[in-house]
Amino acid sequence: MEKKNIDWGSLGFAYMPTDKRYVSNYKDGKWDDGALIDDPVVHINESAGVLQYAQTVFEGLKAYTTEDGHIVAFRPDMNAERLEASALRLQIPPFPKDRFMEAVKEVVAANEAYVPPYGSGASLYLRPFIFGSDPVLGVAPAKEYQFRILCTPVGPYFKGGAKPITIRVCDFDRAAPHGTGHIKAGLNYAMSLYAITDAHNQGYDENMYLDSATRTKVEETGGANFLFVTKDNKVVTPKSDTILPSITRRSLVYVAKEYLGLEVEEREVLFEEVKDFAECGLCGTAAVISPVGKIVDHGKEICMPSGMSEMGPVLKKLYETLTGIQQGKIKAPEGWIQVIK
Numbered sequence: 129m130e131k132k133n134i135d136w137g138s139l140g141f142a143y144m145p146t147d148k149r150y151v152s153n154y155k156d157g158k159w160d161d162g163a164l165i166d167d168p169v170v171h172i173n174e175s176a177g178v179l180q181y182a183q184t185v186f187e188g189l190k191a192y193t194t195e196d197g198h199i200v201a202f203r204p205d206m207n208a209e210r211l212e213a214s215a216l217r218l219q220i221p222p223f224p225k226d227r228f229m230e231a232v233k234e235v236v237a238a239n240e241a242y243v244p245p246y247g248s249g250a251s252l253y254l255r256p257f258i259f260g261s262d263p264v265l266g267v268a269p270a271k272e273y274q275f276r277i278l279c280t281p282v283g284p285y286f287k288g289g290a291k292p293i294t295i296r297v298c299d300f301d302r303a304a305p306h307g308t309g310h311i312k313a314g315l316n317y318a319m320s321l322y323a324i325t326d327a328h329n330q331g332y333d334e335n336m337y338l339d340s341a342t343r344t345k346v347e348e349t350g351g352a353n354f355l356f357v358t359k360d361n362k363v364v365t366p367k368s369d370t371i372l373p374s375i376t377r378r379s380l381v382y383v384a385k386e387y388l389g390l391e392v393e394e395r396e397v398l399f400e401e402v403k404d405f406a407e408c409g410l411c412g413t414a415a416v417i418s419p420v421g422k423i424v425d426h427g428k429e430i431c432m433p434s435g436m437s438e439m440g441p442v443l444k445k446l447y448e449t450l451t452g453i454q455q456g457k458i459k460a461p462e463g464w465i466q467v468i469k
């Protein structure tokens with residue numbers, strides 16, 4: 129297979145159209161057979177449910193080349209299950225899990241020329257999503273939907289090593305109790321755009337959201353879960369009904385316990401405790417772990433003991449173990465690596 133002439137190492141995290149995308153349409157109460165298509169443009173009515181009432185949910189996962197030359201996806205079954213949960217919450221008909229898995233395989237295989245080679249640090253990012261496609265005007269769920277997976281090659285998240293970032297405690301809320309914070313929906317991002325733009329304007333990389341009911345507990349950032357490490361090497365991660373259940377976080381918790389023999393606490397984390405942790409990181413598919421060096425709470429700075437020059441030792445070990453598993457260098461737990469080719 130002839131790869132595309134792309135400078136893999138200099139890719140960022142941006143959309144680039146590839147040759148094929150997978151599309152299946154829902155009409156008259158059922159999903160059609162689905163197909164790979166060429167057209168990157170979606171044609172929908174001006175009053176489509178997604179345009180008027182934001183009826184859409186999405187996923188994000190990666191396919192990449194392993195050391196032994198296979199193309200694999202990391203835990204796509206988890207994305208299928210989470211997409212189903214997200215869809216149900218927004219009255220969207222779920223896309224069947226077995227078909228999701230098949231669609232991932234098909235679309236990656238069809239875009240093999242865009243799967244970055246091993247060692248480049250780059251990967252093929254997959255964005256599955258479902259949206260209401262037929263006209264609505266009165267507030268109601270759409271009757272027709274489209275499921276689509278687009279692929280785009282993305283670069284190594286950190287070029288030249290992961291530098292710790294500075295975040296701020298945010299005065300805006302991300303999710304309400306009993307709201308939609310636990311599902312992967314575009315609507316959660318739309319309302320975070322003002323807050324993240326403001327954070328960037330003030331010189332911060334990300335927002336730390338607290339629970340909106342009491343504003344005392346750590347939730348997550350706009351698009352990544354928190355991991356903390358205590359001074360005696362325990363891994364602590366916030367547990368809350370209003371955070372998005374990150375697949376990276378759940379995988380890292382498993383790796384911490386089963387591969388590194390670390391103690392892990394998944395529990396409510398008070399903001400007050402943060403100053404006592406040794407390390408802090410953000411986890412998600414894009415970067416796996418981004419180290420946090422400094423947290424600013426309305427002018428009061430919390431400087432993590434791990435510092436501003438590199439990732440702390442425990443998070444680094446976690447990062448290396450999980451990325452080693454993903455690249456096929458460390459034996460993966462049963463079912464984590466889906467071989468596509």
Ligand SMILES: *Cc1c(COP(=O)(O)O)cnc(C)c1O
Nearest residue numbers: 351352353372374375376412413
């Ligand atoms: C996608 C997402 C994450 C990270 O989840 P992963 O499955 O690890 O990629 C965390 N928080 C939010 C709000 C997200 O949308």
